[in-house]
Amino acid sequence: MDLFKARLDEKLPQLRAERTTLLKEHGDTQISTVAIEQVLGGMRAVPALLCETSSVSADEGLRIRNIPILELTNQTPEDIFFLLCTGVLPNDAERAEISAAFAAKANVPDSVWDVLKALPKDTHPMVMLSIGILALEKESAFRKSYEAGASKDELWKATLEDCVTLLGGVTTIAAGIYRIRFGKGDLIAPKDGLDWSANFAHMLGVSNDASWEDLVRLYLVLHSDHEGGNVSAMTSHVVSSALSDVFYSVSAGLNGLAGPLHGLANQECLRFIMDLRQEFGGVPTDEALREYCFKRLGSGQVIPGYGHAVLRVTDPRFTAFHQFAEEKNLNDDNVQFMKKLFAIVPEVLKEQGKAKNPWPNVDAASGSLLYYYGMTEFEFYTVMFGVSRAMGICSQILVHRMIGSPIVRPKSMTLAELRGMIK
């Protein structure tokens, strides 16, 4: 990874200088106040985290290093990881280097398989992913480097090594989980000459359709990062701020991704569509679907795949998947449901008037497309998300190590203390 390291080395002085100057010259500048409703409401919109890799605005959605995600849909995931870390897209030599580095780590130690195969047969695939990544921790160069007394300024180098080990192996682990957990037969070994996403598509063994590979590539690009304040990224950042290595940190973040209000929503979306299919036996009329949605809301359940803590428009990642379905002419019941829900749910949520954002997020579309190609086990969908999100989390951790961010330690308060502050 000499070329990659050289790029980061080039960025390092400016990155560190910027942090030092901000701290020294403007450290006490107030940028925000915090209201009680934010303390009680999940710290919503409190600007308290540093994230260089990507940003999410209410009216546009995700930008990676200031490039709108819809302008990046033809890139490879390797390009995206390079962009996340360095701020620029790779040239051909850099792209080849990173692909080769991931491929070199694609064979994971047998001990990982021993652990995964020993788990109860009905273990959730996200538990397996989290454990699989932890089982890879013994490969950590960071831990060895720290134990050998490396200076804080140098720790980013071993972090980069760990990122490559984790990302190179995570596709093999995820594909293995798919095959072990759902009885798909022997594991499929990584193949020489394929890039990261093509190899992942190959090892999953789901479909021979050439556009399956395209979907996996797009999937890995779209889910890669979503700034620093979401549950998984923030969790990973907190864990890594204690100088835990990326295996501990990514595993921790993915445990948050496994929640139904975060990454598990894509599994819940498909479950919702399957329930609809069972209820109606096919695609229902608009009116019947409206009624069904209102009934669901009335029973206190959310409509999965709709709403967002930050976005106030249709998620551009949903748009990208929707476009993919159109371009590839994908048309089965689930895809039709996905499109029909898009036509109906925003109006229903607006009429109900609770959700601040009635528009679809990425999870509203992704599952229907995976299902189309034969990945019908929707408990696996968050693993697909997790593989991609590992890139964003790794890059965020790497940048924090380069900058030298300290341990995270905000202040908590009791309800009584909050009341006291009012007085």
Ligand code: HAX
């Ligand atoms: N269906 C029904 N009600 C919804 C809703 C939805 N899709 N989205 C929001 N609401 C409700 C909230 O539950 C909340 O109700 P209460 O006041 O009774 O608690 C109210 O509208 C206001 O919520 P909000 O401010 O608009 O939304 P939040 O920031 O609190 O939550 C969520 C954002 C994404 C968690 C929320 O929209 C939701 O639960 N959506 C469905 C689940 C989902 O799609 N999650 C995936 C999000 C994307 C992601 O992180 N992927 O990983």
